[in-house]
Amino acid sequence: MGYHHGNLRDALLDRAEQVLATDGVDGLSLRALARDLGVSHGAPARHFRDKQALLDALALAGFRRLEEALAACPGNWSDRLRGIARTYLDFAAANPALLAVMYDVKHHPEASDALRAEAERGLGQVVDAVRDGQRAGGVVDGDPGELATALFAAVHGVVQLALGNLLEPDETDRALVTVLTISLRGLSPSPGPARPAG
Amino acid sequence: MGYHHGNLRDALLDRAEQVLATDGVDGLSLRALARDLGVSHGAPARHFRDKQALLDALALAGFRRLEEALAACPGNWSDRLRGIARTYLDFAAANPALLAVMYDVKHHPEASDALRAEAERGLGQVVDAVRDGQRAGGVVDGDPGELATALFAAVHGVVQLALGNLLEPDETDRALVTVLTISLRGLSPSPGPARPAG
DNA sequence: ACTCCAATGTAGGCATCGACAACTTAGGTA
DNA sequence: TACCTAAGTTGTCGATGCCTACATTGGAGT
Structure with missing residues (x-):
């Protein structure tokens, strides 16, 4: 532990995620991170050219963790779809600020591509389940990617409303x-009788 | 046009919305707004105690405009639901940064309440249409608020994915x-045969 | 074992920003 | 007409992001 930290990059990401969780994205400053790690205020620039570059890295790691969690959902196609939705919501509730960073608009172009690719892989989980559903006769014909995107979007909407505090916790679950x-x-080829909500 | 501007508050909001549209929320600074309006850097504080207070006002105005647009959707319940969705997406595409501010998490508590109330009114449009759909026999029984929330969330998800550049324009429309x-x-009491997507 | 260089960290500085405080102006009202 | 308060001004402070010049060091290549 002398002049060189040894693994500043990872240390910065770790600490940044802590700060993100406690103080939100606005509480995040490169200089404060440097102070926390006992390093000069210019050091982070050696690993992230920008503050945005750090956020991009955070977002990428977030997508990977999310995807990992989604991939762990067990069961048949229907169970998996419901599990993925639940897992996504739980992940968001546990890391609200991270999710905001993940879906932020202002990424650097290169990072943006990587993020899109990672998000695409997450969607892949849904696509697979939808395809299985089609094989099992539980999902209508049609482009699985198209159907999966719509399904994911619907769940994503609930998650976003919850993050925006527009839904109370119990409302969120019901939604x-x-x-x-x-x-x-709506995806079923032969929907059974409706069970009223509420 | 002397010492007192006369209508600084509105001028600030107007200019802020322009800057928001061109430079995004990060390009927005109270001092720059003051400069643009030929006023000292301390003047905005007389009308908005915070930068956040300005953003809150911007968000509230945005919700009002959105709600106004949604209320103008004509036709029967089905037409209105589709029109509301389309209108919402168009509004978002035309004012991406504004929408981000509207759904931002970090509002002041008082403003947060007002914003929730305004969003609730927007949802009211959907609730009404859903209720009409139930009367017309096109929507299953159940709490209209619950069903409307779910429907709105689904559309909201598409909008958010589009804003996050995770959907190309044509993908967005299809989604x-x-x-x-x-x-x-899925809401229909007796869904007809599926028409494959794509 | 020695040299050197590129990666990493440091130090200082600059412009900008948001917030605060003290002061000034003027428009409306008692 | 006097004044009082809303609205605007000026100055300042601390913090931040980013840039540049400089220092250190570990390890690659001989």
Whole structure:
């Protein structure tokens, strides 16, 4: 532990994620991170040319962790779809500020590509489940990517409303269930009788 | 035009919305606004105690305009639901940065309440249409608020993905149509045969 | 084992910003 | 007409992001 830190980059990311969780993205400053790590205010620039570059790295790591969690959802296609939705919502609730950073608009172009690619892989989980659903006769014909995108978007909407504090926790849970119920029924080739919500 | 501007508050909001549209929320600074309006850097504080207070006012105005646009959607319940979705997406595409401010998490508590109330009124448009749909026999029984929230969330998800540049423009349009198709089919008491997407 | 260089960290400085405080102006009202 | 308060001004402070010039050091290549 002398002049050179040894692993500043990872240390910065770790600390940044802590700060993000406690103080939100506005509480995040490169200089404060440097202070926290006992390093000069110019050091972070050696690893992230920008503050945005750090946020991009944070976002990328977030997508990877999310995707990992989604991939761990077990069961048949229907279970997996519901599990993915639930897992996504839980992840968002546990890391609200991170999610905001992940979906932020102002990434650097290169990072933006990487982020899109990573998000695409996450969507892949949904596509696979939808395809399985089609094979099992539980999902209508049609481009699986198209259907999966729509399904993911619907869940994403609930998550975003929850993050924006526009839904109370209990409202959020009900909304997720309702969205899933409606969507899966809408996707079914032969929907059964409706079970009223509420 | 002397010492007192006369209508600084409105002027600030107007200019702020311009800057928001051109430079995004990061390009927005109270001092720059003051400069643009030929006023000292301390003047804005007389009308907005905070930068956040200005953003809150911007967000509130945005919700009002959005709601106004949504209320103007004509037709029967089905037309209105589709029109509302389209209008929402168009509004978002035309004012991406504004929408981000509207759904930002870090509002002042008082403003937050006002914003929630305004958003609630916007949702009211959807609730009304859903209720009409139920009366017309096109929507299943159940709490209209619950169903409307789910429907709005689904559309909101598409909008948010579009704003995050995770959907190309043409993908966005298709996703909106698919979400609506799936959701309205899922809401129907007796869904007809599926029409494959794509 | 020695040299050197590129990666990494330091130090200082600059422009900008948001917020605050003290002061000034003027428009409306008692 | 006097004044009082809303609105605007000026100055300042601390913090931040970013840039440039400089220092250190570990390790690659001989």
